[in-house]
Amino acid sequence: MPALNAQQVIWQTVAAIPxxxxxxxxxxxxxxxxxxxxxxVGTVLKNLPEDTALPWHRVVNAQGRLSFPTGSDAYQRxxxxxxxxxxxxxxxxxxxxxxxxxx
DNA sequence: GTTGTGACTACCA
DNA sequence: ATGGTAGCCACAA
Numbered sequence: 001m002p003a004l005n006a007q008q009v010i011w012q013t014v015a016a017i018p019x020x021x022x023x024x025x026x027x028x029x030x031x032x033x034x035x036x037x038x039x040x041v042g043t044v045l046k047n048l049p050e051d052t053a054l055p056w057h058r059v060v061n062a063q064g065r066l067s068f069p070t071g072s073d074a075y076q077r078x079x080x081x082x083x084x085x086x087x088x089x090x091x092x093x094x095x096x097x098x099x100x101x102x103x
Numbered sequence: 104g105t106t107g108t109g110a111c112t113a114c115c116a
Numbered sequence: 117a118t119g120g121t122a123g124c125c126a127c128a129a
Contacts, residue, residue: 042110
């Protein structure tokens with residue numbers, strides 16, 4: 001049996017996203033060696049404790065947008081964190097240059 | 104076992 | 117650009 005379960009591999013991958021950079025759910029899944037797990041990546045992040053050290057805010061959807069209803073509380077929290085790291089967001093979309101791995 | 108759900112995607116009309 | 121659909125995966129009913 002593998003030493004790491006899917007959830008742990010995902011944690012590792014998210015933790016590997018550099019400060020000021022972002023990655024899509026699909027990318028995290030693929031880089032983690034788990035293609036087609038994009039949806040599960042979201043599920044894993046949702047279950048993270050509030051005091052987690054993981055940079056969950058650096059994970060966005062394939063459209064380069066935050067996967068929360070625009071203006072919602074969660075949306076604004078993630079948005080603020082990204083801005084604080086210098087991530088450029090225009091018209092709600094993240095700049096290509098801010099991806100840890102080219103999409 | 105089946106069904107519904109969700110911080111997802113890709114494809115197609 | 118926009119909306120619907122079909123794959124996907126894990127988990128709770």
